[in-house]
Amino acid sequence: MEIKKTNTDPQQAVKPIGEEQLQTFTKVLRKYKAGLTNTKNRIISNENWWKLRNTREESKDSTIDESLTFKSVSSWLHNVVTSKHADAMEAYPEPNILPREAGDKAEAKMLTDILPCILEQNHFESTYSDNMWQKGKYGTSVYKVLWDKSKLNGLGDISIECVNLLDLYWQPGISDIQKSRYFFHTELVDKDLLKTRYPELEDKLDGKSFVSADFNYDDTVDTSDMAVVIDVYYRKNGILHYVKYVDDKVLFATENETQPITSESGEMIKPPMAVTGLYDHGLYPYVFDALFPIEGSPCGYGYIDITRNPQTEIDLMKTAFVQNTMVGATPRYFAQDSAGVNEDEFLNTRKPIVHCTGGSLDDNRLRPIDYKPIDGSYLNLLRTTIDELRETSGNTETATGTTSGGVTAASAIAALQEASGKGSRDSTLSAYRAYGKVIEICIELIRQFYDMPRKFRILGQYGTEQYITYTNANLQPKSQGSAFGQDMGFKKPVFDVKVSAQKKNIYTKISQNELAMQFFSMGFFNPQNTDQALMCLDLMEFEGKDALMLKISQNGTMFQKLAQYMQMSLMLAAETHPEMVAGISGDIQQMLGGGAPMQGGTMPSLGNEENAVVSKAREQSAKASQPN
Numbered sequence: 001m002e003i004k005k006t007n008t009d010p011q012q013a014v015k016p017i018g019e020e021q022l023q024t025f026t027k028v029l030r031k032y033k034a035g036l037t038n039t040k041n042r043i044i045s046n047e048n049w050w051k052l053r054n055t056r057e058e059s060k061d062s063t064i065d066e067s068l069t070f071k072s073v074s075s076w077l078h079n080v081v082t083s084k085h086a087d088a089m090e091a092y093p094e095p096n097i098l099p100r101e102a103g104d105k106a107e108a109k110m111l112t113d114i115l116p117c118i119l120e121q122n123h124f125e126s127t128y129s130d131n132m133w134q135k136g137k138y139g140t141s142v143y144k145v146l147w148d149k150s151k152l153n154g155l156g157d158i159s160i161e162c163v164n165l166l167d168l169y170w171q172p173g174i175s176d177i178q179k180s181r182y183f184f185h186t187e188l189v190d191k192d193l194l195k196t197r198y199p200e201l202e203d204k205l206d207g208k209s210f211v212s213a214d215f216n217y218d219d220t221v222d223t224s225d226m227a228v229v230i231d232v233y234y235r236k237n238g239i240l241h242y243v244k245y246v247d248d249k250v251l252f253a254t255e256n257e258t259q260p261i262t263s264e265s266g267e268m269i270k271p272p273m274a275v276t277g278l279y280d281h282g283l284y285p286y287v288f289d290a291l292f293p294i295e296g297s298p299c300g301y302g303y304i305d306i307t308r309n310p311q312t313e314i315d316l317m318k319t320a321f322v323q324n325t326m327v328g329a330t331p332r333y334f335a336q337d338s339a340g341v342n343e344d345e346f347l348n349t350r351k352p353i354v355h356c357t358g359g360s361l362d363d364n365r366l367r368p369i370d371y372k373p374i375d376g377s378y379l380n381l382l383r384t385t386i387d388e389l390r391e392t393s394g395n396t397e398t399a400t401g402t403t404s405g406g407v408t409a410a411s412a413i414a415a416l417q418e419a420s421g422k423g424s425r426d427s428t429l430s431a432y433r434a435y436g437k438v439i440e441i442c443i444e445l446i447r448q449f450y451d452m453p454r455k456f457r458i459l460g461q462y463g464t465e466q467y468i469t470y471t472n473a474n475l476q477p478k479s480q481g482s483a484f485g486q487d488m489g490f491k492k493p494v495f496d497v498k499v500s501a502q503k504k505n506i507y508t509k510i511s512q513n514e515l516a517m518q519f520f521s522m523g524f525f526n527p528q529n530t531d532q533a534l535m536c537l538d539l540m541e542f543e544g545k546d547a548l549m550l551k552i553s554q555n556g557t558m559f560q561k562l563a564q565y566m567q568m569s570l571m572l573a574a575e576t577h578p579e580m581v582a583g584i585s586g587d588i589q590q591m592l593g594g595g596a597p598m599q600g601g602t603m604p605s606l607g608n609e610e611n612a613v614v615s616k617a618r619e620q621s622a623k624a625s626q627p628n
Contacts, residue, residue: 016274017253022245025232029184029210035172039299040213043138043165046304049077049311050137057533072318076386077311077422080303080393081136085426086157088132091501093432095439098496107474108495113458114470115442122160130162132431135291138165139302143434144185145441147449149281155452158445160438165299166213173296183284185231186212188223198251206247233284239277240284241243255277279532281444289434290453291427310389317382323349324374393423425627432499432627439497447475447492464550501626515542530556 033040052073077406095115097109131141141162150161166189169178195201210228214221229246236255244251268275279285290300326349341356354369450472460466477490519525524533530552537549566584573580 006590015250015253016255017247017250019250022243022248022250025182025184025230025243025245026210028182029169029186029230029232032169032171032182033210033212036169039297040166042305044213045492046080046138046302049304049308050081052078070521072315072322074311074314074318076314076389077304077307080307081133084133084136084303084393084427085129088135088431089129090423090429091428092128093383093435093499094502095435096375096500097439097443098498100494100496104474104493104495107493110470110474111443111446111495114456114467115439117456117458118158118442122158124160126436127160127162134162134165135289135427135431136303139291139300139305140165140298141434142168143289143438143444144285145287145438145445146285147445155454156449158442160442168286170298175293175296175298177284177286177288177298180284181234183286185233185286186210187231188212189229190225191225191227194227194229194246198249201246201249204247204249233278235282238282239275240276240279240282245555279444280448281441283441283556285441287434287437287441289431291430292420304506306388307393310385310392313385314382314389317378317385321374321378321382329371428501429627435496436499439499442473443495443497447472450475459546519548524552525555527555527559530559 052075095112097108097111097115099105104613127143131143135142142165144159144161144163146161147156149156151157156627163185167185169184169186170177171182174180191205193207210230212228227246229244229251232243232245234241234243241254243253243255245253250256253275254273260268261270262268288298290298291303292301292306294300309366310443344355345351345354390448450470453469453471456468456470458466458468463503475493477492480488480491482488519533523529524536531551534549537545537552570584573584
C-alpha cells in the first residue's frame, strides 16, 4: 500500500496515534503471538514435511534410531498435496455478478466484464495457485485485498496478494478474523529502504522490537540489516483505522490524517481519513480460506496434518525393510576371538567379519550369521498403511486414474472417479466461498476509489472485443426522493456474487469435432434456422460457444439481406425484363427451400471414433473434481 510520509512537526506528540499508542499495539501483538504459538509451529512443521524433510519431524519421536545410516523418505504425502492442487486449478473460478434489483442489471453486467480484467492485471491465477498450495500444506490460505495508490502511475488500483501466514497475528480463540479486536501484519524491510522513504528514521532504527516466526529456509537469510514494519488494523466507532509503524516511530496513521481532500478551488472532495477511516467497507482486508475448519481459529487443518502419521509409519517400515535387505544381501560371519562379540563390527553391516570371544563356534570356528528374511505379513502391513494414507486424504487410485480389483468398464471407472472426487469438490467449494469474499471487497473498493474514468478491454456479445470507459458513478448511493413528506434517504446498489468454474479442462479434440458435426446434422448452420439455433446455443455451455453464435448470427443477417435483395430484383425484373422473372423466382424458391435440416439422417463419420459409453465416461471423469 502506498502511504504518505508522516510529518515531523512539533504537534506530533498531540496526535491521536503516538509513541504511547504504539507501545500498546506492540504489547497486544506480543500477547497475540504467544497465543498463536501452536498454530505457527504446526505451519512450520508442515512446511518441513512438504520439503521432504520428514526425518526432521520424525526424529522428534523417541522411537527413531538416530544411528541408522539410512532413513527412508517417501513422497506419498507429497503426492496427495500435488494431486489436490491440480484438482483446484482445474476448477479455476470466475465471477458472475448478479443484481438484487432490476435497475442494477446493466451495472452488474459491467462489473462481470471488468472484474476479470482487474484480476488478470493482478496475475490472479498465480496468486490463486499459491493460495491453493498453502491451503493443501497448512490447511489455510490468506488473500490480502487492498487499494494500491502507486499503481497506474499514481491513479491507483486494486491489489490482491497471497500472504505468509507466519506474518499475520489475530486475537486467539476467534473463528472469524473480522471479530478480532486488532489484526496485525508484520514484514521485514531493508533499513536503508526505510530511511530513504522516511528520512526522519535516520539513526533511529532498531527494528528488533518484535520478531516473527520464520520457515526453515534452505538458503541462509540474513536479517541483520532489516527492520520489522508492523501494520495494525482496528475499529473505532465502527470505522476501520490503520497504523503503520516501526519500533516506536509512526509511519502512517489514519487517525492522524485530519486534513480533508480538497480541489484546487478549496472545495472539499472527501472528508479526512480520521473521519472516514481507511476503507468504507469497514472490513479487515484479509480473507482466510480454511480446508478442514477448527473451532476457535480461522485456520484449519491441511492434508499434511491428517496424513503425517501414516507417512511416518511408511517411512519407518521402509527404513527397516531396506536395513533388512542390506543385512541379507551382505553375508557376514562370526569369528571366534577370546570371548564376547565385537558390537561395533556387528552393528556395522558394511563389515563382513564379526569377531567374537568365548565358547567355540562350529564349522571350524567360522560360520555364517543367521539371517531371517522379511515375512510377507510385514509387506501387507506396509500396503495397508499406504492405503490408509490414500483413503484418509481422498487421493485413492481411482482419483489418480488407476483402478484395481479387475474394474475395467469405462462407466464403472468414471463412477468410481466421481465418488472419489467428492473431497476435491468440497475443498474447491470452500475456495469459491473465499473467492466470493475477495470479489465482494473488490466491488467495494471500486465503489470507493474508481472516481476517475478507466479503460478496459472486455469481451462483448458473442466474444467480440470491446473497449469501454468505466467509473463508479452508478455504484454511489442514490436519493430515493420523498414520500408522504418524508425523506426516503439514499439507496446503495447491492450485488450478489456467483462463482463458477472456468471450463479449462481440455476434453478431447474428437469430442469437440463430434459436437460440431452434430450441429451440422441438426441444421444449426442453415441460415434460415438462425433464430432457433441461437436460442438453443444460448442454453448450452461448451468451449467456443460465443464465436459460434457470432458466426451463425452473421450468416443469418447475410441471408436476410440476400433474400431482400432478391425480392427487389424480382420486382424490378417484372417491370423491365419479364423474361427473367421465372429464373429469379426459381432461385428464390431454391434458396428458401434448400438446405433444410437433416431428418433422420446420421452424423457424418470423423474416423477414429470411440464408443459413446467410453466417450461419456471420459467426460464424466474429467469433471469429477469440479463443482457443479
